[in-house]
Amino acid sequence: CDMGVLDNLVANTAYLKAQGGDDRELKKRRRSLSLPKPEECMITRATLEKDFQLLCERQPIGKKLFRQFLLESNPQYVAAAEFLDELVDWDLAEVAGKDKARMNIINKFCKAHSKSFLSYLVGEVADKCKAVTDKDFEDVMNGKVKDATQEYLKGKPFSEYQNSHHFDKFLQWKEFEKQKITEKYFYEFRTLGKGGFGEVCAVQVKNTGQMYACKKLCKKRLKEKDGDSMALLEKQILEKVNSRFLVNLSYAYQTKTHLCLVMTLMNGGDLRYHIYNTGEKGLEMNRVVYYAAQVTTGILHLHAMDIAYRDMKPENVLLDSFGQCRLSDLGLAVELPGEKAINQKAGTSGYMAPEILKKEPYRMSVDWWALGCSIYEMVAARLPFKDYKEKVQKEEVARRTLEDECKYDPKYFDEGTKTIIALFLKKKISARLGCRTNCALNSKHEWFKCINFPRLEAGLIEPPWVPKPNVVYAKDTGDMRDFSEIKGVVFDQKDEMFFKEFSTGAVPTAWQQEMIDSGLFDELSDPNRKESAPGLNDK
Ligand code: ADP
Ligand code: MG
Ligand code: MG
Numbered sequence: 001c002d003m004g005v006l007d008n009l010v011a012n013t014a015y016l017k018a019q020g021g022d023d024r025e026l027k028k029r030r031r032s033l034s035l036p037k038p039e040e041c042m043i044t045r046a047t048l049e050k051d052f053q054l055l056c057e058r059q060p061i062g063k064k065l066f067r068q069f070l071l072e073s074n075p076q077y078v079a080a081a082e083f084l085d086e087l088v089d090w091d092l093a094e095v096a097g098k099d100k101a102r103m104n105i106i107n108k109f110c111k112a113h114s115k116s117f118l119s120y121l122v123g124e125v126a127d128k129c130k131a132v133t134d135k136d137f138e139d140v141m142n143g144k145v146k147d148a149t150q151e152y153l154k155g156k157p158f159s160e161y162q163n164s165h166h167f168d169k170f171l172q173w174k175e176f177e178k179q180k181i182t183e184k185y186f187y188e189f190r191t192l193g194k195g196g197f198g199e200v201c202a203v204q205v206k207n208t209g210q211m212y213a214c215k216k217l218c219k220k221r222l223k224e225k226d227g228d229s230m231a232l233l234e235k236q237i238l239e240k241v242n243s244r245f246l247v248n249l250s251y252a253y254q255t256k257t258h259l260c261l262v263m264t265l266m267n268g269g270d271l272r273y274h275i276y277n278t279g280e281k282g283l284e285m286n287r288v289v290y291y292a293a294q295v296t297t298g299i300l301h302l303h304a305m306d307i308a309y310r311d312m313k314p315e316n317v318l319l320d321s322f323g324q325c326r327l328s329d330l331g332l333a334v335e336l337p338g339e340k341a342i343n344q345k346a347g348t349s350g351y352m353a354p355e356i357l358k359k360e361p362y363r364m365s366v367d368w369w370a371l372g373c374s375i376y377e378m379v380a381a382r383l384p385f386k387d388y389k390e391k392v393q394k395e396e397v398a399r400r401t402l403e404d405e406c407k408y409d410p411k412y413f414d415e416g417t418k419t420i421i422a423l424f425l426k427k428k429i430s431a432r433l434g435c436r437t438n439c440a441l442n443s444k445h446e447w448f449k450c451i452n453f454p455r456l457e458a459g460l461i462e463p464p465w466v467p468k469p470n471v472v473y474a475k476d477t478g479d480m481r482d483f484s485e486i487k488g489v490v491f492d493q494k495d496e497m498f499f500k501e502f503s504t505g506a507v508p509t510a511w512q513q514e515m516i517d518s519g520l521f522d523e524l525s526d527p528n529r530k531e532s533a534p535g536l537n538d539k
Pocket of ligand 2: 195329
């Protein structure tokens with residue numbers, strides 16, 4: 001009806017405008033912000049886990065302040081910090097700049113007479129560094145010397161840092177990070193999609209202007225359907241991962257009625273939509289390779305943490321406004337530490353690997369099978385064992401998956417693409433790409449030769465396709481079914497404990513990145529800054 005159209009238009013306009021950033025309100029709000037006073041940080045100082053990796057490498061504000069400390073200390077610390085930075089530049093340099101970056105490092109840090117010589121190195125590593133050549137550069141500098149540098153920084157520099165004014169600043173940020181998060185922290189915009197326990201909508205942080213997606217899980221619905229432990233598991237996995245190719249968690253909080261997960265906003269639509277709903281069926285090959293490379297990296301990041309994703313399919317791959325993609329919906333993900341394997345049936349029909357269908361024990365192999373299905377689908381707009389919109393029973397899809405050979409229509413598949421998909425669709429786990437032992441990584445496969453993975457990981461490769469900025473790649477708000485009212489659910493003490501356990505507030509790495517990206521970190525660090533009206537922090 002007309003009202004629906006109008007509602008949708010209003011919702012879209014507000015949402016698009018927020019992304020454009022009307023910042024008068026924002027500036028005013030920011031001027032009233034201030035960091036907690038140093039004397040308010042005593043408990044944080046005493047209780048903070050003094051883990052070098054966590055405080056000085058993984059947390060972005062921590063990393064920045066530790067670097068500032070090093071650069072303002074003695075020449076040895078400066079050399080260590082500059083060496084690590086230049087090593088990153090070298091790693092990310094394209095072919096043309098690579099030689100020059102390498103030579104610079106050798107001349108600056110490896111020659112005993114240079115003033116930036118890495119004089120903290122001792123023994124064999126020191127000798128190796130001094131004798132480094134173009135040939136063994138990667139092995140020596142990016143390996144042993146880098147490790148020795150990090151090991152060195154962990155010692156005296158790290159303990160001195162903890163007595164510096166940079167660390168005092170860090171504690172103020174950590175204290176600020178602990179603020180209670182409620183729905184008042186955000187503006188709320190249109191619904192982007194619906195899930196099993198509630199809707200996902202766009203939100204914006206009032207203090208920074210940062211846009212996010214907020215997945216709202218209805219507490220009553222969770223209790224009614226026994227979804228509690230699943231929701232907590234999804235949250236715990238989301239907060240652990242920190243990857244450019246996975247949707248990341250920034251906040252977890254609760255309202256009276258909902259548990260909320262605030263995640264990376266992906267407003268370019270999902271890959272299923274792009275395969276089937278945008279004119280031509282299937283995607284152009286350069287897009288297929290690019291998305292497959294990003295997804296492969298995302299899966300590898302999960303596997304490196306012993307997490308099997310179990311729901312790899314184009315529908316779960318979301319695009320952001322730049323055209324980069326990330327895996328979303330970690331609701332089926334499972335942690336399998338050590339050698340642990342399971343045989344639980346999980347996944348989506350058409351993407352499930354033979355070992356799942358046969359109820360055999362499996363680990364990470366199922367994700368590579370599903371990736372093979374997904375690449376196939378991006379190319380041909382159908383699944384290997386199920387045609388688009390084919391009316392077929394799950395049992396028949398399972399039978400085909402187990403017994404049939406996959407067919408490749410030459411109209412869609414070139415030889416290289418066929419080869420890599422066939423490797424992912426090996427029915428025997430031990431023969432499958434990604435699962436074979438003593439074999440090169442997937443990313444080293446010939447099919448990916450035009451992708452520079454270190455640059456991809458740093459977000460430096462331009463996406464082959466960019467979503468249009470004025471289009472909302474989601475169903476109209478009116479098209480989404482509403483949830484029915486749930487009656488007769490009451491919460492007991494155990495439920496309240498679970499809600500509390502879930503609502504941990506800001507996630508350190510993501511929150512600190514938001515502070516840096518939005519400029520709030522620089523603004524509040526400015527020694528000449530004057531607040532307009534202190535004490536408005538919690539409004
Ligand atoms: P469920 O696990 O209940 O299926 P999802 O995590 O799949 O919930 O989210 C439901 C829908 O919300 C998705 O299909 C998608 O349309 C939308 N959505 C989910 N996460 C995001 C996000 N980070 N950015 C934009 N839209 C999202
Ligand atoms: Mg979903
Ligand atoms: Mg889910």
